[in-house]
Amino acid sequence: MDITEFYETFFEEAEELLGDMERHLLELDLDEPDPEQLNAIFRAAHSIKGGAGTFGFSVLQETTHMLENLLDYARQGELTLRTDIVDLFLETKDMLHDQLDAYRNGAEPDPEAYARICQTLKQLALDELGHGVGSEPEADVAPPARPADETASAADGNTVGEAASEGQAQETQAAADSGWLRVVLLNVSDKDRELLVEELGNLGAVKEQHGDATRYEVVLESASSRDDIEAVMCFIVEPEQLDIAAIAAPTDETTQGDVEASAPAVSQDDAPASEASEASADAEQAAAPAEKAPAQTAPSDKPANKGGAKKKAGAESATIRVPVEKVDQIINLVGELIITQSMLDQTASELDVAAHGPLVNGMNLLQRNARDLQESVMSIRMVPMDYVFSRFPRLVRDLTGKLGKDIELVTEGKSTELDKSLTERIIDPLTHLVRNSLDHGIEMPDVREAAGKPRTGQLTLSAQHQGGNILIEVKDDGGGLSRDKILAKAASNGLAVSDAMSDDEVWQLIFAAGFSTADQVSDVSGRGVGMDVVKRNIQAMGGHVEIQSWPGRGTTTRVVLPLTLAILDGMSIKSGPEIFILPLSAVLESLQPSNDDIYSMAGNDKLLKVRDEYLPLIALHDILQIDGAEQDPTRCIAVILQAEGRRYALLVDDLVGQQQVVVKNLETNYRKVPAISAATILGDGSVALILDVADVNRLHRQRANSPKHAELTASRQEDVVS
Amino acid sequence: MSDMTQAAEAAIDTQSQEYLVFSLGSEEYAVDILKVQEIRGYENVTRIANAPDFIKGVTNLRGVIVPIVDLRIKFHLDKVEYEGQTVVIVVNVADRVVGIVVDGVSDVMTLSSDQIKPAPEFGETLSADYLSGLGSLEDRMLVIVDIEKLLTSEEMALVEQQAQ
Numbered sequence: 001m002d003i004t005e006f007y008e009t010f011f012e013e014a015e016e017l018l019g020d021m022e023r024h025l026l027e028l029d030l031d032e033p034d035p036e037q038l039n040a041i042f043r044a045a046h047s048i049k050g051g052a053g054t055f056g057f058s059v060l061q062e063t064t065h066m067l068e069n070l071l072d073y074a075r076q077g078e079l080t081l082r083t084d085i086v087d088l089f090l091e092t093k094d095m096l097h098d099q100l101d102a103y104r105n106g107a108e109p110d111p112e113a114y115a116r117i118c119q120t121l122k123q124l125a126l127d128e129l130g131h132g133v134g135s136e137p138e139a140d141v142a143p144p145a146r147p148a149d150e151t152a153s154a155a156d157g158n159t160v161g162e163a164a165s166e167g168q169a170q171e172t173q174a175a176a177d178s179g180w181l182r183v184v185l186l187n188v189s190d191k192d193r194e195l196l197v198e199e200l201g202n203l204g205a206v207k208e209q210h211g212d213a214t215r216y217e218v219v220l221e222s223a224s225s226r227d228d229i230e231a232v233m234c235f236i237v238e239p240e241q242l243d244i245a246a247i248a249a250p251t252d253e254t255t256q257g258d259v260e261a262s263a264p265a266v267s268q269d270d271a272p273a274s275e276a277s278e279a280s281a282d283a284e285q286a287a288a289p290a291e292k293a294p295a296q297t298a299p300s301d302k303p304a305n306k307g308g309a310k311k312k313a314g315a316e317s318a319t320i321r322v323p324v325e326k327v328d329q330i331i332n333l334v335g336e337l338i339i340t341q342s343m344l345d346q347t348a349s350e351l352d353v354a355a356h357g358p359l360v361n362g363m364n365l366l367q368r369n370a371r372d373l374q375e376s377v378m379s380i381r382m383v384p385m386d387y388v389f390s391r392f393p394r395l396v397r398d399l400t401g402k403l404g405k406d407i408e409l410v411t412e413g414k415s416t417e418l419d420k421s422l423t424e425r426i427i428d429p430l431t432h433l434v435r436n437s438l439d440h441g442i443e444m445p446d447v448r449e450a451a452g453k454p455r456t457g458q459l460t461l462s463a464q465h466q467g468g469n470i471l472i473e474v475k476d477d478g479g480g481l482s483r484d485k486i487l488a489k490a491a492s493n494g495l496a497v498s499d500a501m502s503d504d505e506v507w508q509l510i511f512a513a514g515f516s517t518a519d520q521v522s523d524v525s526g527r528g529v530g531m532d533v534v535k536r537n538i539q540a541m542g543g544h545v546e547i548q549s550w551p552g553r554g555t556t557t558r559v560v561l562p563l564t565l566a567i568l569d570g571m572s573i574k575s576g577p578e579i580f581i582l583p584l585s586a587v588l589e590s591l592q593p594s595n596d597d598i599y600s601m602a603g604n605d606k607l608l609k610v611r612d613e614y615l616p617l618i619a620l621h622d623i624l625q626i627d628g629a630e631q632d633p634t635r636c637i638a639v640i641l642q643a644e645g646r647r648y649a650l651l652v653d654d655l656v657g658q659q660q661v662v663v664k665n666l667e668t669n670y671r672k673v674p675a676i677s678a679a680t681i682l683g684d685g686s687v688a689l690i691l692d693v694a695d696v697n698r699l700h701r702q703r704a705n706s707p708k709h710a711e712l713t714a715s716r717q718e719d720v721v722s
Numbered sequence: 723m724s725d726m727t728q729a730a731e732a733a734i735d736t737q738s739q740e741y742l743v744f745s746l747g748s749e750e751y752a753v754d755i756l757k758v759q760e761i762r763g764y765e766n767v768t769r770i771a772n773a774p775d776f777i778k779g780v781t782n783l784r785g786v787i788v789p790i791v792d793l794r795i796k797f798h799l800d801k802v803e804y805e806g807q808t809v810v811i812v813v814n815v816a817d818r819v820v821g822i823v824v825d826g827v828s829d830v831m832t833l834s835s836d837q838i839k840p841a842p843e844f845g846e847t848l849s850a851d852y853l854s855g856l857g858s859l860e861d862r863m864l865v866i867v868d869i870e871k872l873l874t875s876e877e878m879a880l881v882e883q884q885a886q
Binding site: 332335336339578623624625626664665666667668669670671672673674675676679681684685686687688689 | 766768769770771772773779780781782784785786787788789818819820879880881882
């Protein structure tokens, strides 16, 4: 078994654990820390340390070890947490993340940063606790080999902590040196106990064991530290079921030389001291990957062991990791299945129901199952918005500190689900919007107070489903956008502006490239590269962004995104003999125009009056040169569409229906086609093109502006005639 | 006699290639068979607006959207009809799948390198750049098309040309 196979799993898991750690640290109520949370933070650090040790990432291991010790004091109430300590922990977490990245890229972490964080953590321990957090090899520990050395010193460091809490430093120090441990198992079933004792046998020598199911005592002589043993045991039982304490050795002879004493412990072979420690490290190694891949559990095929592994697997199988390509492949296959099913359905619908009852019933069942399957498969890709929102508490905390503001972050709709690929791409734009709100939006506490607002500003992040879209809002209760400032800036940037522009149009200006009205550039934002990128990114995802702002009351930025890029809610329309799909999200309404509502302008251009609005009237058959389409607008249907903030009416022959379509890329084998965004496959197996609503409008304006249009139309008519 | 055939065959094995022969009107063309993915009927092609006339549109090939090119139009043949005999040769070039419409597929032939003569400079319709040569086979002449070069060329407008 090649241990490097597990690297990736470890990295992913460690990253998740670091995320958990950060979340808990941020949520921590410093006045009254929740012991459960402290434990959770501790466990995260502990698990990372274990994994790092297994894979030989020594710098990562040592850093987490120091952090873990401090956390241990914290959860035992010896270290009183303060904001600056939490800040330090968060900094350490960032450092761990950097180290993790370095290892992931096959490099060694930055030694200077490591030395610095070690120093800081040690200093904290000295200041707060009056003693160190032993992590380096102590001088009095004989170093026979590196692994032994580490294990021993780790044991040393941990038992110091234990000692302090029990106030019997002297005695326990001796106990730690002895390598004797008393392991108490509480409420452990016979089967598990057997397994545990066997595991303990691998770690050292079991000297004594007695008790019953509710309390079973094992006295162990081992070079492994209390933590190492606990880590191994935790694969089988809960930490609450364990109580491990160092005890003094019964006789003096065994205590001479800590590592030597443990040598006979691994009694199966007469290994020298260093190997003994290695053996215990091996045991740990065998156990650590097991955590990641339950199937690989442990070095034995004994039934008892399997039982234990199964129990663990049951607890862990709540999630599995699957590469995205695999999911995409399934989605594609299901898409094909749906198309095949629709084709069958069409054929079956022509049959006589009475004569083919069972077949028709079967078809209905197939249809239902296929749709359910599609829905389930699509939901695999969906992740809650919490995945995105969870990174903002940290950002807000850091920035408010830096800016000297007082801001409360509120998140709503964390469980709203969104396609994974979109959540990843929305993070950057959203981060930018949040930074903007924090930096420019919400005022300083004094300013707020003077304006009669509470000193604490509020930033709200919310997400909700709206039809086939997700609506994400970044809302602040700050000063709002300044119309005059934006107009002045836009004018000085050479943009065409006028005082008569509506508020909405003014707000849109800030999406222009190089736009920033910040009086001074801070390192938070204000460099003017941003909002244009935000808008572009969001449009690239098939979404759009709007701003609403009220002077003195705040600004709301609304981002609307499709739930997924793989499936589109479409409206199929007909023009001549051809069928096209319009994205339903762009369709506002459809109506049959009457002659009275159609106005012509500048010769060729036509306008349609819808209620009190005049919209450009674009004939689809004109844009796409479709033969055999209805030429009389009053016998067509006008579909009112909205794209990129513009509305227009598209003339089509007929509306065919609404359906969900699987989006297929046209550029895989062909090229980008004007006015077409993608293709899909209809129920009869034929291809239908999906219209790019914004591009249709663009194409129309281009044609209208170029004199070629007239020629083109003329020559086409000749073609038709000939 | 049979000895000679065997010797010829051995020679073919070392320096010959298999070609798929197809007809466009009365002319016979050939493409490297290794580029051919499959042959299917002409059906269900969705037109693409504003594309050159020889690009018939796109079709659904088991869930993949494939463009269809009619070489008869491209080569300015007089008679372009779509009937039962009309077939589409699906080729795989430059990591793309493209279907080409032809009048019919006749057979697969093995041509040795000495049977392939260099192509003379033609007129404008089919530049010699897109030809691998002319195959002479008794009284037949096969125009051997370098299908990859032809389909990825700028004038076919199938592939987005990289900005210079």
